[in-house]
Amino acid sequence: MKSGQTPLALLVDDDPAHNKILSAVLKKLGITSIVTTNAKEFLARLKEVKPTICLVDLNIDELGVGYTLIKAVRKVLGTSMPIIVLSGQSDRQAIAHALEVGANDFIAKPLDRAILASKLTRYMMTEELLSSQSAFFPVPEGGSDANIELEFELREVDEFGIRLSSRHLLNKGSVF
């Protein structure tokens, strides 16, 4: 984010109580918020105010309209606009769908302020936010083992091996 620009968050959620709390939290983080409570209002303001970030509820007006709004933001403003979903739904399917249609992140309600602040830091580098950024802690005992499952596309086969392709980069000589 460019310095000197006031960070501006465009909110859409049909719960006024939630909007009030969220605005207050954002204010403390040095972010001005513009509150909208329905899809139509959100879309109108989106073109008008040029926000730095969009915070979108999934179920506004009716079930799943949030997904449509995310798609609309992507269409109007491209991929550079960060969109964070704030939703009472927290099942993997809802999260995955939101990411698929173009959301950058997803925070499930009830919201945790520290998590919200940390996540926002990733997308908007304001001074207030930087000071509240969560530090990384070393995991005890040198770390925790993890198993990563990645998908590759099988392209070529011969008797000496196979050739795979993907956007990931495997280190030479590693065994999988």
Place this chain on the structure above:
Amino acid sequence: MSKAVKEILIIDDDESILLMASKILSGAGYRVFEASGVEEAVETVQKRVPHLVITDLKLKGESGFEYLERHRKLKELRNVPVVVLSGVRSQEAIYQASSLGAVDYVTKPIDAAILVAKIKKALKDRKFPHVTLPEDQRSIVRISAPGRIIQANEIGFLLEAPVRIADNTRIELTSPLLRLLGLETCIFQRSQMPARPGLPGQYLNDVAVIGLTSVHAHRIREIMRTWK
């Protein structure tokens, strides 16, 4: 991928020939297997298909001609050439071997240079199957990579792995730590922060935890407090 070494099976009932041919061919960079008769040879090739077979004609029991016949009938050997290595120099033998599918005929006593040249030629002429799959037929292969979560905070962690995971991609990840933190319901995504090289052979991948609730946050804090 292991280094591509072509494998050759030699069939001969004369130990000294086996020894000599083996030496010549291993010296030329091939891996050599031996069989002293047709039965043993047929058993061997079915267990492990060689790139080429060399057979003598006069063998104890079934002859080299019989090997050629059986070789032809085995589907998995369709692309494997047979070269005859024999003391027999008659036109009939050469003709019969060729009509049974032998691609070349080398006479004894063995001349190392000729044998290697003929083998090289027989292998060169041969196309080993190499398939490039058309785009609509490419299947997805799942790869399991070992990693290690070395640092964490309440919204993400650093994953050390021999893979540089592409930015903004969802990853399937399991780890005792993630179970301990109660994050099974969340989705893990490589964040927009670029992955960077770590220790030799390793990359540091910044992973964001997506779908966090305040319940997760409390639990994460409780556990991380015990780390300090």
